[in-house]
Amino acid sequence: MLKFYNTMSRKMEEFKPLDPSGKIVKLYTCGPTVYNYAHIGNMRTYVWEDFLQRTLEYMGYEVLRVLNITDVDDKTIRDSQATQTPFFEFTEKYTKAFLSDVDLLHIEHATHYPRATEFIPQIIEMIETLIANDHAYEADGSVYFRIASFADYGKLSGRVNKGTGKQRVVADEYDEKEGAQDFALWKAWKPEDGEVKWDSPWGAGRPGWHIECSAMSKHYLGDTFDIHCGGKEHLFPHHENEIAQSEASSGKQFVKYWLHGEWLQLGEEKMSKSLGNIYTLRDLMDKGYSPRAYRYYMLTANYRMPVIFTFDGMNEAMQKIERFDEFWYAFERGTGAGAADEVARLIAGFDTQFSEALEDDCNAARALSVVYEAMRAFNGLRSRGILSSDDTESIKTFWKKIDAVFAFLLPWEEKQLLSENEIEQLIEDRKQARKNKDFSAADRIRKDLLDRGIVLEDTPGGTIWRRK
Numbered sequence: 001m002l003k004f005y006n007t008m009s010r011k012m013e014e015f016k017p018l019d020p021s022g023k024i025v026k027l028y029t030c031g032p033t034v035y036n037y038a039h040i041g042n043m044r045t046y047v048w049e050d051f052l053q054r055t056l057e058y059m060g061y062e063v064l065r066v067l068n069i070t071d072v073d074d075k076t077i078r079d080s081q082a083t084q085t086p087f088f089e090f091t092e093k094y095t096k097a098f099l100s101d102v103d104l105l106h107i108e109h110a111t112h113y114p115r116a117t118e119f120i121p122q123i124i125e126m127i128e129t130l131i132a133n134d135h136a137y138e139a140d141g142s143v144y145f146r147i148a149s150f151a152d153y154g155k156l157s158g159r160v161n162k163g164t165g166k167q168r169v170v171a172d173e174y175d176e177k178e179g180a181q182d183f184a185l186w187k188a189w190k191p192e193d194g195e196v197k198w199d200s201p202w203g204a205g206r207p208g209w210h211i212e213c214s215a216m217s218k219h220y221l222g223d224t225f226d227i228h229c230g231g232k233e234h235l236f237p238h239h240e241n242e243i244a245q246s247e248a249s250s251g252k253q254f255v256k257y258w259l260h261g262e263w264l265q266l267g268e269e270k271m272s273k274s275l276g277n278i279y280t281l282r283d284l285m286d287k288g289y290s291p292r293a294y295r296y297y298m299l300t301a302n303y304r305m306p307v308i309f310t311f312d313g314m315n316e317a318m319q320k321i322e323r324f325d326e327f328w329y330a331f332e333r334g335t336g337a338g339a340a341d342e343v344a345r346l347i348a349g350f351d352t353q354f355s356e357a358l359e360d361d362c363n364a365a366r367a368l369s370v371v372y373e374a375m376r377a378f379n380g381l382r383s384r385g386i387l388s389s390d391d392t393e394s395i396k397t398f399w400k401k402i403d404a405v406f407a408f409l410l411p412w413e414e415k416q417l418l419s420e421n422e423i424e425q426l427i428e429d430r431k432q433a434r435k436n437k438d439f440s441a442a443d444r445i446r447k448d449l450l451d452r453g454i455v456l457e458d459t460p461g462g463t464i465w466r467r468k
Contacts (some may be wrong), residue, residue, distance in 0.1 A: 026225035039278035041271035141188030329467025338388035
């Protein structure tokens with residue numbers, strides 16, 4: 001029974017998809033605002049959302065996922081002009097960089113990557129509906145959502161009427177609103193916006209940030225869909241405003257399950273561009289760390305728990321990744337008579353434990369503990385020299401199955417490996433050297449194999465090997 005902590009209800013709930021067949025899950029994940037490179041705090045959110053998608057697929061669901069690209073807002077306009085870069089050239093640069101990071105981290109591609117600038121007609125249509133329903137109003141070429149018209153405003157965050165309106169007035173820099181908390185759906189063009197403008201019934205301008213997600217999610221997922229994700233920082237005002245404008249325009253529930261991830265912290269502070277305490281994935285790679293190790297690091301804790309980033313943590317992650325590779329290559333072959341029943345029993349038990357961890361609100365930390373327990377058990381069997389090649393193949397098949405969720409257990413880069421025949425010949429040469437009491441030659445062969453990534457273990461049943 002898959003359960004999620006639903007931010008809306010503030011409790012754990014059994015997951016039941018809206019699809020009548022129970023097979024398709026519709027998922028919306030808030031994407032980047034492409035005015036700079038995404039930092040590793042941003043990427044933590046995309047990693048756990050990928051873990052969520054992979055969990056759903058592991059459970060047998062087909063996931064229809066939308067991840068938007070916010071390619072027009074105050075920041076994209078501001079920074080494109082500051083760098084004297086044509087607007088669309090500027091946003092395309094950072095969109096490509098983000099999608100490159102997605103690939104580097106082995107994040108599954110979303111079904112759709114809509115860009116806000118491609119949905120201007122749908123945005124205008126939704127705004128027209130809100131005006132017709134008396135939930136929005138035009139003022140001097142801009143359009144605002146009338147918060148007083150939506151009785152449920154604040155139901156997600158609980159932050160309605162708690163002094164947040166003043167902050168939003170400063171952010172919007174518009175004074176013609178009816179209510180201090182009303183937020184912009186359409187912003188009238190100003191000379192400082194330069195080339196960035198579209199025609200609308202209210203004059204030239206551009207969409208507000210919040211309406212973009214509502215229009216894009218509606219287009220691909222309908223008025224109501226299963227899961228909406230994002231970082232904790234999106235909860236208010238962004239997600240609160242999405243709910244208001246979406247439900248006010250459709251008259252239907254917007255989202256069934258809301259999932260929010262905690263921040264990545266540097267010391268006691270949230271990692272953010274505004275604080276200037278950020279690293280990008282490329283910064284980590286320049287320091288010699290692999291994206292795979294970063295992915296592991298981000299999945300050592302449940303998504304609702306904060307992670308404090310340190311380079312000691314990254315060093316430990318690199319060591320853990322090396323252990324996973326050693327484990328994988330150690331089971332390339334078997335040399336024993338076989339232990340099929342014991343292997344099958346262990347796999348069945350770990351498979352159940354792994355599924356139970358995933359069902360517990362995608363509990364990555366709990367699932368990872370199952371991985372380590374399985375490694376100890378399977379290594380114990382291997383060290384006894386009793387596994388056959390069929391046994392090792394069964395273990396590797398299981399490992400691939402659980403790696404479909406974690407996506408860091410298997411090597412990401414191919415290595416130039418000695419073939420099994422080459423290894424067996426060198427082991428035979430070493431055996432012959434020892435028989436001839438030429439121990440220096442035997443030691444040279446062992447060292448040569450070790451330098452080439454092959455570890456030998458002498459057991460009562462003979463010499464077995466594994467890849468390092």
